[in-house]
Amino acid sequence: MDFVAINFRLMAPRKMEDVATTPVGMDMTMDMTGSTMKMPMKMHKMWMWFHTHVEDTILFDFWTVNTAGEMVYSCFILLFLAIGLEALKWARWRAEQHWDGKLPETYIGRLFHHAHLVQVLLFFIQITLGYLLMLAFMTFSIWVGLAIAIGSGIGFYFFGSRPVLPNRSRPGEECCG
Numbered sequence: 001m002d003f004v005a006i007n008f009r010l011m012a013p014r015k016m017e018d019v020a021t022t023p024v025g026m027d028m029t030m031d032m033t034g035s036t037m038k039m040p041m042k043m044h045k046m047w048m049w050f051h052t053h054v055e056d057t058i059l060f061d062f063w064t065v066n067t068a069g070e071m072v073y074s075c076f077i078l079l080f081l082a083i084g085l086e087a088l089k090w091a092r093w094r095a096e097q098h099w100d101g102k103l104p105e106t107y108i109g110r111l112f113h114h115a116h117l118v119q120v121l122l123f124f125i126q127i128t129l130g131y132l133l134m135l136a137f138m139t140f141s142i143w144v145g146l147a148i149a150i151g152s153g154i155g156f157y158f159f160g161s162r163p164v165l166p167n168r169s170r171p172g173e174e175c176c177g
Contacts, residue, residue: 050140058144059136075147078136082148085129086155092122093162 054071057064058078065071099115110116137145 048140050142050145052142054143056139056141056144058139058141059132071141071143075143078133078144079147079151079154081129082133082151083155083158085126085133086152086159088122088126088129090159090162092119092126095119095122 054065054068056071058074063074065074095115095118103110103113103115133148137148
């Protein structure tokens, strides 16, 4: 038996649970025989397929779900965050409609106007929240994914409908012609 075959056999997972808890089926045990240094390793499950297990970590090390009640609570938090994301998109749209035509004419004037700075802050929060929800969805938990999708749907139901405004041309400009 050659060296590659021995290493492959040592690294091969022994149970299906080993595949779910270790990347690419690698054996993560450390033998430090003769060493006085102890290295505790806190391992979280990292699923690579959609699952219905409640044992999961959502976004951060401290947000670990171990029971069905914690999963329900986490799903409600994510549902409301998804609704909040749609509300934030609506708030940005309303602010843009409110300040339309009231901004200075020059680029530098618009760049440092308080309305633009508020829009930049709202956009930063929107992008950050959107990516955090995307990463939460990528835990591959069916429950987390459903909570985010349902929250997004509810949020769009309440905040996604925007009336079509007539084309506003500036004074002195001709429309449609």
